[in-house]
Amino acid sequence: MAARTVIVTICSNNYLPQAEVLFDTARRFHPDAALVLGLADLVDPALRYPDGVEVVEAAALGIPDFPSFAFSYDVTEFNTAIKPFLMLRMFERGHRHVVYFDPDIALYRRLDDLLALLDGGASFVLTPHFCSVPGPGAPRTELHVMQTGVYNLGFVAAAQTPETEPLLRWWAARLKHDCVNEQDRGLFVDQKYMDLMPGLAEHARVSRDTGFNVAYWNLDRRTVAAGPDGGWRVDGRPLGFFHFSGFDPERPHEVSRYTPEPPATGALAALLADYAAKRRAAAARAGAPARPYAYRGFATGVPIPDMVRRMFREKHPTWSGDPFATYDRYCPLPHPGCRIGVGGEIVTNLMHHHHGRHAALRFGFDLGNPFEVTAYARFFAREAGGADIAPCLWRAAA
Structure with missing residues (x-):
C-alpha cells in the first residue's frame, strides 16, 4: 500500500547535494512519508543518489512527445515544467497527499499543521511571497511579485480531492508548451499560473504562517532567532522550512546571490552556516557528475542555445x-x-x-x-x- 504522504522534489544531477539535505530533513521529521526525487536528467552511475529515496527520471513520467518537451526548455524551465506531471504520477500510485519542495529547502520541524489543511479538505496549499506589505528598501517589491507570481512554487502541497486532478492536468497542459520566463507575456515558468489557483480551486488554501518558506524575499519582515531547544524560531514561532534560494555554501554569510543584502549576522548567520556545512558534506558524498546535463546538447554534442x-x-x-x-x-x-x-x-x-x-x-x-x-x-x-x-x-x- 502506498504511503499516505509522499514528499517529492525535482532536480538535475548538479543539484543532488541540495536534494540530499532536503530529504535528510524530511526523513527526520516525517519518517512515515515516502520520498521521491523527480530527476530532470538521466541517472549518472558516477553519482550517489540520496539513500532511501526513489529516483524517477522525467522520461519515465509519460509526458507526451517527451523528446520535443525536453528540447523546448532550458534546464530551469525543464525542471519546473515536469512538476504537475510528477504530482499526477504520485496520485496515480495511490498517495493521498503530495508535498513538493524545491531541492534547496530544508525542514526544521514536523509540518502537521500543513498536512492538517489537506486532511481538512484543502485541495492545494500555497505560500505567498509576501504576508505583509514590503517596506522601503525591501529586496523584492510588489512589482517583482506581480511579475513572477504571488505564490512561491518552491512549495506546493495537494490532496486527492475531486478538483485536484483536473487542475493538475490543466497546469500540465499549460506547462507542456509555455513553461517559460517571459515576463513581458505574463509568464514565469510554472509559478505564474498559480496566481489563478485560489480562483479556480474552491478548496485551495493559502498558508500565511511566517515560519513557512522563509527566504531572502521576505526576511526583511521576518525575524529569525535561536530557540531554547537548540532549534530556530521565526517571529516567535518554530521555523517550519527555510528556502535557501540562491545560497552558496562557500559564501555562507550571504543570504542569496539574488539580493544585495548585507552579510547575515546573529541567529540567521548561524542558520546559514549550519546549512552550508550540511550542503558541503552532501556534495562530498554525492560525487561529481561524469557527464553534463542530459538535455544540454544535440546528439552530436553541440550545445543547444x-x-x-x-x-x-x-x-x-x-x-x-x-x-x-x-x-x-x-x-x-x-x-x-x-x-x-x-x-x-x-x-x-x-x-x-x-x-x-x-x-x-x-x-x-x-x-x-x-x-x-x-x-x-x-x-x-x-x-x-x-x-x-x-x-x-x-x-x-x-
Whole structure:
C-alpha cells in the first residue's frame, strides 16, 4: 500500500547535494512519508543518489512527445515544467497527499499543521511571497511579485480531492508548451499560473504562517532567532522550512546571490552556516557528475542555445522524430523567400526567426534588400559569437 504522504522534489544531477539535505530533513521529521526525487536528467552511475529515496527520471513520467518537451526548455524551465506531471504520477500510485519542495529547502520541524489543511479538505496549499506589505528598501517589491507570481512554487502541497486532478492536468497542459520566463507575456515558468489557483480551486488554501518558506524575499519582515531547544524560531514561532534560494555554501554569510543584502549576522548567520556545512558534506558524498546535463546538447554534442530552443518551441509545436538528432540540420537551412546579400550572405532559418521576434531588427534590417541582408548577416554573426552559438547552427553550408 502506498504511503499516505509522499514528499517529492525535482532536480538535475548538479543539484543532488541540495536534494540530499532536503530529504535528510524530511526523513527526520516525517519518517512515515515516502520520498521521491523527480530527476530532470538521466541517472549518472558516477553519482550517489540520496539513500532511501526513489529516483524517477522525467522520461519515465509519460509526458507526451517527451523528446520535443525536453528540447523546448532550458534546464530551469525543464525542471519546473515536469512538476504537475510528477504530482499526477504520485496520485496515480495511490498517495493521498503530495508535498513538493524545491531541492534547496530544508525542514526544521514536523509540518502537521500543513498536512492538517489537506486532511481538512484543502485541495492545494500555497505560500505567498509576501504576508505583509514590503517596506522601503525591501529586496523584492510588489512589482517583482506581480511579475513572477504571488505564490512561491518552491512549495506546493495537494490532496486527492475531486478538483485536484483536473487542475493538475490543466497546469500540465499549460506547462507542456509555455513553461517559460517571459515576463513581458505574463509568464514565469510554472509559478505564474498559480496566481489563478485560489480562483479556480474552491478548496485551495493559502498558508500565511511566517515560519513557512522563509527566504531572502521576505526576511526583511521576518525575524529569525535561536530557540531554547537548540532549534530556530521565526517571529516567535518554530521555523517550519527555510528556502535557501540562491545560497552558496562557500559564501555562507550571504543570504542569496539574488539580493544585495548585507552579510547575515546573529541567529540567521548561524542558520546559514549550519546549512552550508550540511550542503558541503552532501556534495562530498554525492560525487561529481561524469557527464553534463542530459538535455544540454544535440546528439552530436553541440550545445543547444536558448535561441534554438525558442525557435523550436514557437515554430514547431509538433516535430517528426527526435529534435536532438535532427533539428540541428534545420537551423542552418536557407529560409525560403529571403534575398541573398550582396556578398552572397544567406538568411538561414535561425537567423530569420531571430529577426522576426524583435521589432528593432525588423525595423532596422529589410530582408528584401540585399544590402540590408548583408548588414544583418554581419550583425547576427556578432550576436551569435557573443552567445557562443556554434556556427554550424546558423551559417548556411557552402
